[in-house]
Amino acid sequence: MKKAVASFTDDGVIQMPGSSEMPWAGVWRGRSAIEDYYKVMPQALDIRGATQTRWVSQGNVVVVTGTEHAASRVSGKEYKGTWCWVMVVRGDKIESLESYEDTEAMRSCAPWR
Numbered sequence: 408m409k410k411a412v413a414s415f416t417d418d419g420v421i422q423m424p425g426s427s428e429m430p431w432a433g434v435w436r437g438r439s440a441i442e443d444y445y446k447v448m449p450q451a452l453d454i455r456g457a458t459q460t461r462w463v464s465q466g467n468v469v470v471v472t473g474t475e476h477a478a479s480r481v482s483g484k485e486y487k488g489t490w491c492w493v494m495v496v497r498g499d500k501i502e503s504l505e506s507y508e509d510t511e512a513m514r515s516c517a518p519w520r
Contacts, residue, residue, distance in 0.1 A: 408445040415441050416500040425510045429519050432510075451519045453478045455485070469494045477513075484516035 415421075417438050425432030431448035435441050456476040463470045471492045478485040488509030495502045 408442075408449075411445055412438070412442050414501050415504075416497055416502050419501055420503040422503070422505045424506060424508055425513060428517055429510070429513060451480055453480050467496045469496060477516075479516040479519050481518050481520065482516055486512040486516050488512040 415438070418436075419438070419441055421435040421441055421444050423429075423432050423435070423444075430451045431444060435444040454475060454477045457473060458475075459471055459473045461470075461472045471494070472490070474487065474489050476485065476487050486509075490509070491507040493505045493507075
């Protein structure tokens with residue numbers, strides 16, 4: 408996860424959708440918070456497969472779409488869903504990552520804690 412964290416600017420932001428029952432949901436702002444995100448998310452979410460289906464870039468904005476197969480590490484329930492990430496890049500780092508995900512599919516796998 409160190410490489411993932413290092414790909415963000417020091418003041419980077421991750422915005423993940425979802426309810427408060429999903430421990431990774433919310434806004435993660437700054438290097439320390441992004442490090443926390445990359446600890447919290449894999450403790451709750453077992454990503455079993457992910458495929459990037461499209462990359463689009465315009466200026467310093469990159470959009471990636473994809474699909475994933477994952478499960479709650481607590482309940483063991485699985486889901487399959489789609490996602491879209493909108494990233495703003497500054498230099499060679501990610502300044503912000505805004506995620507759009509199938510939170511209803513994720514919610515059906517609760518509990519997450």
